[in-house]
Amino acid sequence: MNALHRLACNIQRQLFPAWEAEVGVLSEKEQEFVRIVALSEMERFMGPYRWQWVGRKPEDRLPLAKAFIAKAVWNFPTNRALLDYLAHCPSLRRLCGWDSAGEMPSEATFSRAFAAFAEGELPQRVHEAMVCKQLGAKLMGHVSRDSTAIAGREKPVKKEPKEPVAPKKRGRPCKGEPTRIKDPTRLMLQGGRTLAENLTELPRVCNVGCKRNSQGYQETWIGYKLHLDCVDGDIPVSAILTSASLHDSQVAIPLAQMTRERITNLYDLMDAAYDAEEIATFSRRAGHVPLIDPNRRRGEKREMDPAEKRRFGERSTVERVNSNLLENFGGTFVRVRGAIKVMCHLMFAVLALTAVQLFHLLE
Secondary structure (H helix, E strand, O other), X not given: OHHHHHHHHHHHHHHHHHHHHHHXXXXXXXXXXXXXXHHHOHXXXXXXXXXXXXXXXXXXXXXXXXXXXHHHHOOOOOHHHHHHHHHHOHHHHHHHOOOOHXXXXXXXXXXXXXXXXXXXXXXXXXHHHXXXXXXXXXXXXXXXXXXXXXXXOOOOOOOXXXXXXXXXXXXXXXXXXXXXXOOOOHHHHHOOOOHHHHHHHOOOOOEEEEEEOOOOOEEEEEEEEEEXXXXXXXXXXXXXXXXXXXXXXXXXXXXXXXXXXXXXXXXXXXXXXXXXXXXXXXXXXXXXXXXXXXXXXXXXXXXXOHHHHHHHHHHHHXXXXXXXXXXXXXXXXXXXXXXXXXXXHHHHHHHHHHHHHHHHOOO
8 A cells, every 4th residue: 555655645745736726726526536537547548549630630538538537426427417517617627638618529529439438448447457556466355246236228138039948857867868967057167267258158238137125125127237346445346247137146256257367355255146156166266265145045044153244244345335336426327328338337437436445545
């Protein structure tokens, strides 16, 4: 945390006074925005945008990327709301990189830039670099894993009808009949695949999801699921977007693979949805201690010992992150369509939230 502490001191002693001399006194929200932009080092990931002297010269992408971070920080529901605020807030507009309202690009340019960021996975790459730089050399205690529902504004993809198959014989095989071999499940196959192979195999189309909430009631939604790994301090370190109908357990191993490439941790904390032997085995092979809430099967439920119960209480980390992401960083306002753009919108929010929580560690 020494590098982060030095950065925070430089921002407080040098960057804030310099900006306040230019744009006036910064509000608390604007100071938070400056810290996020400084920590993200987004200019390193923009890449060259060459102009071939044909057509109109493209807009600089860095101010647009900063504006999308501002959209998450101020929790704006639409690009139109962001543009209206920038037009009437000179301080934030200049922090993004536009001296006057006339220099701001149109709403259509914002949409085209967002599509380019989504295709290039810009916020994902910035977030990964931030986590590796700030936490990669540290030993983290707990990784808490869970998913949250993401409501979309698009029609769910209809399931293709399955081809009829001959019913399997019941009971034990007859004498002389070959041994019946069960088809391997997704969980069985994931342990022997790479992260890229597992991510490619996961469904990402918009469809209908269903789950039981904490009050015991059944909930349904149309859209996606965002699966998160979070460490102590309410810091998200990995994120995967899938179809809403996919069960949480099917993403546990890919998430663990992604997190293992970024940080080193001791415990994996998961709720009863992840209670599968393949997941626990993968966690142990990675050198972690899996603490999974036992699932009630056939009317029976195994109990954790008191020490495990106390440590398992740290899993509330991921629940706080999910709530904060949805309520305060624009996770509820998904106005784009398609998994690639939805993930880009959410990752700008995850990026901003990660930077905020990293600075909270210094308080």
